[in-house]
Amino acid sequence: xxxxxxxxxxxxxxxxxxxxxxxxxxxxxxxxxxxxxxxxxxxxxxxxxxxxxxxxxxxxxxxxxxxxxxxxxxxxxxxxxxxxxxxxxxxxxxxxxxxxxxxxxxxxxxxxxx
Amino acid sequence: xxxxxxxxxxxxxxxxxxxxxxxxxxxxxxxxxxxxxxxxxxxxxxxxxxxxxxxxxxxxxxxxxxxxxxxxxxxxxxxxxxxxxxxxxxxxxxxxxxxxxxxxxxxxxxx
Numbered sequence: 001x002x003x004x005x006x007x008x009x010x011x012x013x014x015x016x017x018x019x020x021x022x023x024x025x026x027x028x029x030x031x032x033x034x035x036x037x038x039x040x041x042x043x044x045x046x047x048x049x050x051x052x053x054x055x056x057x058x059x060x061x062x063x064x065x066x067x068x069x070x071x072x073x074x075x076x077x078x079x080x081x082x083x084x085x086x087x088x089x090x091x092x093x094x095x096x097x098x099x100x101x102x103x104x105x106x107x108x109x110x111x112x113x114x
Numbered sequence: 115x116x117x118x119x120x121x122x123x124x125x126x127x128x129x130x131x132x133x134x135x136x137x138x139x140x141x142x143x144x145x146x147x148x149x150x151x152x153x154x155x156x157x158x159x160x161x162x163x164x165x166x167x168x169x170x171x172x173x174x175x176x177x178x179x180x181x182x183x184x185x186x187x188x189x190x191x192x193x194x195x196x197x198x199x200x201x202x203x204x205x206x207x208x209x210x211x212x213x214x215x216x217x218x219x220x221x222x223x224x225x
Contacts, residue, residue, distance in 0.1 A: 008154050034213055034214075036216075041219075042218060042219070043118075043204050043206075043216035043217050043218050043219050044157070044204070044216045045216070046213040046214075046215070049213055089156055089157070091156075091157075101159060101162065101172065102157075102159075102214065104156035104157040104158075105156050106154065106155055106156045107154075107155075107156055
């Protein structure tokens with residue numbers, strides 16, 4: 001997973017541009033991945049998920065890409081808006097035996113500038 | 115539907131005091147979870163439950179206890195609070211094959 005520290009990686013994006021948030025996961029046996037968005041003072045909100053038998057999944061303005069070869073996950077946000085400013089977490093489900101016991105990365109702070 | 119609710123929203127404890135955090139969900143979910151989130155870090159699983167009357171330890175269970183007497187409620191207890199337990203606590207729930215739905219969090223400060 002991502003390295004843990006007191007200072008989150010920050011992605012500064014201009015409004016209207018596309019954002020790409022990256023996540024390296026740790027367990028090659030993980031079969032399910034989720035992206036969450038967390039706004040200040042709130043709980044995480046589900047954005048999109050992907051299973052290990054897929055390499056791409058699209059939602060509304062968001063796309064998740066999965067590269068199992070290098071254990072890498074990315075979230076692309078099209079036409080980033082001010083409301084997209086938040087901390088974004090990736091999470092992995094390590095094995096089918098522990099379904100629901102997600103492991104979260106440290107998160108990436110996205111700041112949308114006008 | 116209210117989704118996942120947590121009480122209280124804020125609490126300040128002195129070292130050694132005890133308290134219980136309540137989580138309630140109205141989605142008929144089987145699985146429920148308690149996480150803690152510290153500044154600049156992701157969520158860490160404290161305890162979880164796969165059904166009424168069952169509980170299990172997560173990644174950081176020491177100093178916490180839980181109970182799931184009713185399917186819709188999941189309680190997190192701190193018997194003797196320590197400053198290291200200062201954190202934001204999140205409850206979540208889901209069906210087994212589903213994303214987790216999170217509550218708004220409880221901000222706990224232990225002095």
